[in-house]
Amino acid sequence: MSEKNAISINNADKIFNEGRDDEVVALSNINLDVKEGEFVSLIGPSGCGKSTMLRLIGDLLEPTQGSVEVFGKSAHQARIDQDYGMVFQHAGLFDWRRVAANIELPLELHGWSKSDRATRSQEMLDLVKLPDFGGYYPRQLSGGMQQRVSIARALSFEPKLLLMDEPFGALDEMTREHMQIELLRIWEETGTTVVFVTHSIPEAAFLSNRVVVLSPRPGQVHSVIDVDLGQRTESTRQDSDFFNAATEVREALRAVEEQE
C-alpha cells in the first residue's frame, strides 16, 4: 500500500432535490481519504448514503458542496480518463454480447485492436477462473459466474481503482464466500484500490483494510475501523481476530442505530 491518496473526499455534501419539498440530504460533511492499494468498505443501514458516496467517487453524481478528488484530479476527469472500473449488485452484463465481448466492451470504446482485445479478454477470463466461457451468452451462466465476468470486465482495462456496489449481495452464502476469496486474490495480484459497498458485517470485516461505518439521515461518517487480518484464507473465518473485527463493526452499527 502506498502513502499516496487514491481518493480524497473533502467536506462533501449531497442534497437531492435541493430547495424543493422533497429535499433529501443524502450525505453531509463527508471527509475520507483512501490510500492507493487500500481496500475500504462502506457499511451502514439502508439510506445512509453509501451507494451515493460511491457514485460521488465515480462522478456518476456530483457533490452539492465540497470536493472529490481521484488520483489527484477531479472525479470528473478521472471518469473521462477511465481511471476506475465499476461492479454492481446487478451484474449488468449485456445479454446480446457474448461473455468475451462483454469483457471487451470498455476496450472497444477505448479503441483497442481486435486481437489485443481478444488476448486481454482471455487473460481476464483466466483471472476470474472462467477460461472456457468466453463464447457463451451471459444468461447461460449462473449468477456467481456472471458476477465474475462483471469483475473481469471492470478490470479489463487495468483501472487503478475498483468501485463495487454490493457486488455479492445477490449471491448465495457459499458462492459469496468463494467470491470474497477470489476478489482478495485478484486485489493482491493487480494491486488495485478497492472501495466496496456492503451491508454484510462479516463481509466488510473479512475483506477490508478499513471499514467506514456510516450513519443515516443525513449520511455521515460515524467511525472508521482498522482491520488487519493479514493473508486471508477460508480458515481466517474461524480466527479470533476476524471475530473481533466483526464485533467491532457490529458494535459501531449498533451505536448508529441507537443514535437514531
Added chain:
Amino acid sequence: MNLATLKSRALVLWPPLAIGVGILALWEGAVVLFKIQQFLLPKPSSIWAELLENWEVLRHASWETGKISLGGLAIGIVAGVTFAFFTTLFRFLNEGLTPLAVAVNATPIVALAPIFNAWFGVTGSVSNQLVVATVVFFPVFINTAKGLTEVHVNEIELMRSYAAGDWTILREVRIPNALPFFANALRVVAPLAVIAAIVAEYFGGPQDRVGYVITWNAGLARYDVAWAAIAVASAFGLSLFIGALLIERVSTPWKSAVQLEETTKK
C-alpha cells in the same frame, strides 16, 4: 442442425399437426353425419375442391392483398420505429405520446377503413395500405419505444463510467435492448397486417382482392368459395407470422441460447 435437434423439433411439431388433422376429419364427419347445409358449413373436402377450381382467381387476389399487407406493414414499421427513436431523443415526447398511443392502440382502427376510402380514394391501393400501416404503427411504436427507454439504470451508469456519450449508449445499449421488444411487436403485427388488409377490403376497393372475393361469393351464397379464400388468406397470414419468428431468431440469438446447468461449472 444435428439429428437430435431435428428429432426434438419433430416431437414439438407432431401434436399440433395431429390435432389439426383430427379437427378437419371431425369437421368433415360432422357435416356428413348431421347433414349440415353447405351454406352453413361446407365440408373441408369441398372447400379444397373449390380452392383448386378457383386457383387462378384466388392466387391473383392473394397476390394483390399480399402487396397491400406487406406495403402497409413496411410503412407502419418504418413509421413506428422512427417515432420510437424520436421519443427516445426527446423525453417530453415520450411522456406525452406514449400513453396516447397506448389508448389509440386499444381502439378498432380498422373501422376507419371507409373514412380512409373517402380521403384517399377507393380505386387504388393507397387507402387500404394506409389502414394496414395505421394498425401496424401503434404496436411497433409502443414496443420499440419501450425497448429503447427501459434500460436498467446500472447499465447506463456503467456506460457513463466508460465516459460514453448518449450516441454510444444508444448504439451499444438502447438499440440492442430494443431488438427483442421490436421482434415481439413484429410477431403481433405480421398476421395483423393481413387481417387489417382483408377487413379494409370488405369496405370497398378493387375487385381482385381477397376481401372482395370473400364478400362477393358469400353474397352469392357460394360459401365454399368464400371459405377457400379465407383458407388462402390464413395461409398467407401464417407464413408472415413464421417469417416474423425467423427474423426474431436471427436478430436475437441470445434469447434462444440454452441455460447451462450449475453442474457444468468448473
